[in-house]
Amino acid sequence: xxxxxxxxxxxxxxxxxxxxxxxxxxxxxxxxxxxxxxxxxxxxxxxxxxxxxxxxxxxxxxxxxxxxxxxxxxxxxxxxxxxxxxxxxxxxxxxxxxxxxxxxxxxxxxxxxxxxxxxxxxxxxxxxxxxxxxxxxxxxxxxxxxxxxxxxxxxxxxxxxxxxxxxxxxxxxxxxxxxxxxxxxxxxxxxxxxxxxxxxxxxxxxxxxxxxxxxxxxxxxxxxxxxxxxxxxxxxxxxxxxxxxxxxxxxxxxxxxxxxxxxxxxxxxxxxxxxxxxxxxxxxxxxxxxxxxxxxxxxxxxxxxxxxxxxxxxxxxxxxxxxxxxxxxxxxxxxxxxxxxxxxxxxxxxxxxxxxxxxxxxxxxxxxxxxxxxxxxxxxxxxxxxxxxxxxxxxxxxxxxxxxxxxxxxxxxxxxxxxxxxxxxxxxxxxxxxxxxxxxxxxxxxxxxxxxxxxxxxxxxxxxxxxxxxxxxxxxxxxx
Amino acid sequence: xxxxxxxxxxxxxxxxxxxxxxxxxxxxxxxxxxxxxxxxxxxxxxxxxxxxxxxxxxxxxxxxxxxxxxxxxxxxxxxxxxxxxxxxxxxxxxxxxxxxxxxxxxxxxxxxxxxxxxxxxxxxxxxxxxxxxxxxxxxxxxxxxxxxxxxxxxxxxxxxxxxxxxxxxxxxxxxxxxxxxxxxxxxxxxxxxxxxxxxxxxxxxxxxxxxxxxxxxxxxxxxxxxxxxxxxxxxxxxxxxxxxxxxxxxxxxxxxxxxxxxxxxxxxxxxxxxxxxxxxxxxxxxxxxxxxxxxxxxxxxxxxxxxxxxxxxxxxxxxxxxxxxxxxxxxxxxxxxxxxxxxxxxxxxxxxxxxxxxxxxxxxxxxxxxxxxxxxxxxxxxxxxxxxxxxxxxxxxxxxxxxxxxxxxxxxxxxxxxxxxxxxxxxxxxxxxxxxxxxxxxxxxxxxxxxxxxxxxxxxxxxxxxxxxxxxxxxxxxxx
Numbered sequence: 011x012x013x014x015x016x017x018x019x020x021x022x023x024x025x026x027x028x029x030x031x032x033x034x035x036x037x038x039x040x041x042x043x044x045x046x047x048x049x050x051x052x053x054x055x056x057x058x059x060x061x062x063x064x065x066x067x068x069x070x071x072x073x074x075x076x077x078x079x080x081x082x083x084x085x086x087x088x089x090x091x092x093x094x095x096x097x098x099x100x101x102x103x104x105x106x107x108x109x110x111x112x113x114x115x116x117x118x119x120x121x122x123x124x125x126x127x128x129x130x131x132x133x134x135x136x137x138x139x140x141x142x143x144x145x146x147x148x149x150x151x152x153x154x155x156x157x158x159x160x161x162x163x164x165x166x167x168x169x170x171x172x173x174x175x176x177x178x179x180x181x182x183x184x185x186x187x188x189x190x191x192x193x194x195x196x197x198x199x200x201x202x203x204x205x206x207x208x209x210x211x212x213x214x215x216x217x218x219x220x221x222x223x224x225x226x227x228x229x230x231x232x233x234x235x236x237x238x239x240x241x242x243x244x245x246x247x248x249x250x251x252x253x254x255x256x257x258x259x260x261x262x263x264x265x266x267x268x269x270x271x272x273x274x275x276x277x278x279x280x281x282x283x284x285x286x287x288x289x290x291x292x293x294x295x296x297x298x299x300x301x302x303x304x305x306x307x308x309x310x311x312x313x314x315x316x317x318x319x320x321x322x323x324x325x326x327x328x329x330x331x332x333x334x335x336x337x338x339x340x341x342x343x344x345x346x347x348x349x350x351x352x353x354x355x356x357x358x359x360x361x362x363x364x365x366x367x368x369x370x371x372x373x374x375x376x377x378x379x380x381x382x383x384x385x386x387x388x389x390x391x392x393x394x395x396x397x398x399x400x401x402x403x404x405x406x407x408x409x410x411x412x413x414x415x416x417x418x419x420x421x422x423x424x425x426x427x428x429x430x431x432x433x434x435x436x437x438x439x440x441x442x443x444x445x446x447x448x449x450x451x452x453x454x455x456x457x458x459x460x461x462x463x464x465x466x467x468x469x470x471x472x473x474x475x476x477x478x479x480x481x482x483x484x485x486x487x488x489x490x
Numbered sequence: 491x492x493x494x495x496x497x498x499x500x501x502x503x504x505x506x507x508x509x510x511x512x513x514x515x516x517x518x519x520x521x522x523x524x525x526x527x528x529x530x531x532x533x534x535x536x537x538x539x540x541x542x543x544x545x546x547x548x549x550x551x552x553x554x555x556x557x558x559x560x561x562x563x564x565x566x567x568x569x570x571x572x573x574x575x576x577x578x579x580x581x582x583x584x585x586x587x588x589x590x591x592x593x594x595x596x597x598x599x600x601x602x603x604x605x606x607x608x609x610x611x612x613x614x615x616x617x618x619x620x621x622x623x624x625x626x627x628x629x630x631x632x633x634x635x636x637x638x639x640x641x642x643x644x645x646x647x648x649x650x651x652x653x654x655x656x657x658x659x660x661x662x663x664x665x666x667x668x669x670x671x672x673x674x675x676x677x678x679x680x681x682x683x684x685x686x687x688x689x690x691x692x693x694x695x696x697x698x699x700x701x702x703x704x705x706x707x708x709x710x711x712x713x714x715x716x717x718x719x720x721x722x723x724x725x726x727x728x729x730x731x732x733x734x735x736x737x738x739x740x741x742x743x744x745x746x747x748x749x750x751x752x753x754x755x756x757x758x759x760x761x762x763x764x765x766x767x768x769x770x771x772x773x774x775x776x777x778x779x780x781x782x783x784x785x786x787x788x789x790x791x792x793x794x795x796x797x798x799x800x801x802x803x804x805x806x807x808x809x810x811x812x813x814x815x816x817x818x819x820x821x822x823x824x825x826x827x828x829x830x831x832x833x834x835x836x837x838x839x840x841x842x843x844x845x846x847x848x849x850x851x852x853x854x855x856x857x858x859x860x861x862x863x864x865x866x867x868x869x870x871x872x873x874x875x876x877x878x879x880x881x882x883x884x885x886x887x888x889x890x891x892x893x894x895x896x897x898x899x900x901x902x903x904x905x906x907x908x909x910x911x912x913x914x915x916x917x918x919x920x921x922x923x924x925x926x927x928x929x930x931x932x933x934x935x936x937x938x939x940x941x942x943x944x945x946x947x948x949x950x951x952x953x954x955x956x957x958x959x960x961x962x963x964x965x966x967x968x969x970x
Contacts, residue, residue, distance in 0.1 A: 026786070066785060073785060073788060074751065074754050074788055075723060075752070075753025075757075088754065090754045091755050091762075135640070138639055140635055140638075140639070144631045144635075148628065151627060155620055155624075159620070159811050160615070161813060195675040196837055198836055199679065199839055202682055206712075232690040232712075271553055271555070273570075274555040274556045274570045275568060276555070278571055279571060304553075305546065305549050306506070309554060333638060333642070333841060333843075334842075335838070353710060355706045356707075357678060359675035359839060360675065360815060361816070361840075361841070361844050363813075
């Protein structure tokens with residue numbers, strides 16, 4: 011008869027203790043397959059515990075398959091295949107602590123080593139209207155209690171989609187039904203939906219230079235990509251070359267990093283290209299169109315499309331804060347039908363609560379107000395920084411371009427220093443900065459792109475522009 | 491000289507009106523490529539508007555590539571390739587309204603046609619502790635203002651990962667470092683990450699019958715799957731058969747819909763199987779282990795693994811409410827390294843705010859309290875429904891099984907009626923119900939699974955069990 015001491019059980023209940031010890035004895039082979047276990051009653055009295063305790067422990071062991079019962083006979087040890095027990099398996103059944111695993115470096119860590127980060131185009135947290143957002147959230151909690159628990163359709167909660175459609179109509183000249191707006195947890199996620207929607211065998215054409223993250227995403231999704239060079243009007247539609255891709259992804263309002271606005275002619279050429287074969291589409295990533303600082307927003311390619319070939323993608327991650335993960339895409343009618351048919355089984359990836367809060371934030375006019383305020387803020391910031399760069403000792407050697415839209419400008423630096431050297435010199439002064447050549451796909455010819463810094467100024471404080479300009483002038487002075 | 495009336499401009503500004511009309515004239519060919527536009531000054535005085543207005547309109551047209559400037563000469567119409575303009579393109583440049591698109595049917599609509607839904611295993615919204623959740627959210631807004639705007643690592647905010655690791659240790663016997671916990675916007679999204687992590691060429695083995703959604707996800711992700719039959723202990727490891735898959739996805743604590751707990755022997759066999767080849771892994775979907783109603787939780791397969799072959803997946807979507815989209819996976823150390831290296835460029839898909847709120851909800855003990863309350867609630871609900879089914883006229887014809895864990899049980903219905911017929915009869919009484927045969931992959935032999943209803947009772951109200959039992963008895967009485 012098995013007997014346990016029950017003395018070393020520490021905080022465990024009798025039942026837990028019993029369960030673990032019988033289990034350990036089965037795993038270690040002390041109790042052999044087919045061996046009959048003592049009856050509940052006998053086991054209980056032998057160990058000085060209650061029958062219910064034994065019953066519960068046996069029940070658990072049975073549920074997990076360590077023992078089995080034969081009607082009117084009792085409990086027996088299962089054959090769990092002793093040869094299967096991995097050698098390294100600890101016989102106590104408790105896994106070693108995993109404390110040896112270190113937390114990942116945080117995303118910003120590389121940036122934090124520098125005093126000024128001109129690479130990240132995230133906005134300074136101070137500019138987020140936290141007070142208003144908090145108020146809207148509190149209101150949502152109070153007023154939307156019922157809606158917050160109702161499962162929305164795949165595309166998101168209707169209120170947010172209506173607010174976005176209305177916003178697009180008023181401020182972007184895009185006229186769509188709210189049903190065409192599909193909400194998702196970030197643009198990265200939406201890309202994976204688009205890949206599922208358009209089929210995995212399509213080849214994606216991307217802009218070169220372009221954001222490395224987009225290339226990473228497609229690579230990780232197992233999608234074949236081809237790269238396209240650009241001139242000042244956008245992608246160069248070289249004869250034959252355009253045959254290599256089925257889908258083209260571009261940012262026609264403001265290419266990153268080159269800042270190019272795709273010209274009207276190129277837009278029409280691309281739209282025409284898309285109609286020539288059945289499975290051709292264009293993904294329009296409009297990621298920072300809200301921040302065009304001069305004139306009204308550039309017309310969306312989506313609005314020029316009459317053949318249902320353009321998918322429009324935008325995000326609140328850039329226009330609000332990177333920690334609110336809400337993006338959306340607008341599908342043309344034919345693709346919307348396919349989306350509903352083939353991907354309608356998915357749940358929306360954004361929680362209801364933030365969807366309702368954002369809907370209220372947009373419908374209440376707070377988003378527009380925020381954008382206007384930020385546009386003004388960025389215009390002043392940009393003007394100050396450019397003025398200070400030009401008036402300093404660098405002034406004669408730099409030329410600024412593409413400063414009108416979005417949150418970065420380009421700065422050509424004359425001289426014999428290579429980008430690598432310029433970067434190193436800037437980093438020694440505490441400034442993290444990137445160059446056009448950093449955004450080229452491997453194997454590209456860097457020659458035409460050399461010596462052009464990409465200046466993301468959106469994360470700077472207004473007071474910091476003078477120091478940044480001074481530090482750069484100091485770093486890059488000729489005669490050191 | 492071009493002249494516009496400016497009378498029909500309605501709410502438009504002069505500048506907008508001018509921009510749109512010149513643009514329309516270029517698209518329509520009224521203004522030809524290469525044609526010189528009037529000077530800003532002349533145009534202004536001719537139309538009775540200010541020079542600044544013309545300047546701004548020209549600026550916009552130039553930015554979009556409709557016109558170009560020649561230094562010291564003036565503005566000219568660009569060649570936008572007239573032959574490229576799609577025939578269907580409306581010349582006003584304003585897109586037709588998309589009002590014809592209907593909103594999708596809402597997810598629950600099919601369910602709403604019925605008085606009682608025994609198919610969805612979503613919890614009744616009334617059971618969600620909304621008051622506590624709202625309090626925690628308000629607290630988060632007040633106390634975490636700074637953290638809410640800081641970009642977290644790919645895996646999520648540290649506080650939530652710590653709270654989950656602590657919860658797993660205390661209530662699930664899983665001992666892991668918080669760094670191994672990866673937060674994502676729903677299990678569906680996590681699957682897509684797992685596919686990217688383990689490689690697209692792997693073949694996934696799934697349980698048959700099983701949730702159709704999982705099959706849909708893998709199909710949509712372009713992944714090859716094979717199906718495995720089960721006996722009462724779990725997947726049958728038939729010789730040779732196990733060679734067909736590289737990854738096995740199972741719910742060892744509670745298979746859906748069969749309710750099977752994978753036995754200890756099978757678990758060890760699966761772990762052994764995984765170690766025999768380099769790229770073999772097991773995905774453990776522990777989707778409703780919190781709701782095991784009898785005894786303590788079944789041991790997680792993850793805890794038995796000593797070879798870094800098991801990925802553990804769980805969700806708060808089932809245990810809290812389906813509208814909070816937070817799930818997580820726990821990666822074994824070796825896969826965690828690969829995850830950081832290959833997928834560390836992704837942003838976390840859950841907004842900071844809900845991550846902090848959930849962290850507080852768990853750390854404050856509210857989650858545990860909620861789970862305990864719900865377990866009690868479900869136990870009472872299940873007991874009532876079973877008692878009422880057994881005591882009614884159906885009593886002699888049904889046998890209930892797999893009622894101890896999770897939020898559904900199986901009910902075999904004796905008789906000659908086919909599942910199809912039983913379903914129709916139930917639906918006529920306003921009850922939506924599914925059968926084991928509904929969860930089989932196409933082409934399976936339905937014979938062994940016939941006449942077993944899958945009863946998801948979690949969405950019922952305590953007061954409704956009697957009526958549901960009566961209606962079913964009425965629907966399925968023999969002599970109609």
